[in-house]
Amino acid sequence: MQRILAADTAAGHAGLKAHEYGNIALAGATPAAIFASKGSILQKTADFVFSLAIPVHSHIAMNAVVTDYLPKAAQGPARFGVLGMSVVTYLGIMKMNLSGPGLTETVKGLWRPQK
Template sequence: MQRLLQADTAGGHAFHKAHEFSGYALAGATPLAIFSSKGSILQRTADFLFSVAIPVHSHITMNAVVTDYLPKAARGPARVGVLGMSVVTYLGIMKMNLAGPGLTETVKGLWRKPVPAAAPAAKK
C-alpha cells in the first residue's frame, strides 16, 4: 500500500513504466475516440483505455506534484487524498462507460448543439 501511496518515488521502475505506458494509451486512444463512429467497437475500446489510463497517469503525476511542492509533514494526507481521487475518477469513468453513453460520447456532447425540446400540444 505504501508503494501505491508514493507512486512517484517508492514504486521505482514499475511506476515509471506504468506512467509511460498510460501516456502511450492516452496518445493512441484520443484520435481513436475522435474519429470513431458513435457506439462502434473502436469507440468502446478508446473508452475503456481511457478508464484505466487517465486515473493511472494522473495518480502518478499528482504524486510527483505532492513530492515537489508539499512539505514532508503534509505529504501523507495529501497522498491519501490523491489515491481517493484516483479511485473516484476510475469509478466515475467506468460508470459513464457501462451505464451511460461512454466517456467519448459524453465529451463529444459538449460540442453538439442541444436538440430543441418539442413544443407541448395545444389543448382544444
C-alpha cells in the first residue's frame, strides 16, 4: 500500500516505468482518438487506454507535487486524498466509457455546435 500511496518515491524504478509507459500510452492514444471515426474500435480502444493511463499518470505526478511542496506532516493525508481522486477519476472515465458516449466523444462534443 505504501508503494501506491507514495507512488513518486516508494514505488522506485517500477513507479518511474509506470509513469513512462503511461506517457507513451497517452502520446499514442491521443492522435488515435482524434482521428478515429465515431464508435470505431480504434476510438473505443483509445478510450480504455485513457481510462487507465490518465489516472496512473496523474496519481504519480500529483504524488511528486505532494513530496515537493507539502511539509512531511501533511504528506500522509494529502497522499490519501490523491489516491481517492485517482480512484474517482478512473471510475468516472470508466462510467463514461461503459454507459455513455466514451471519453473521446465527450471531449469532441465540447467543440461541436449545438443542434
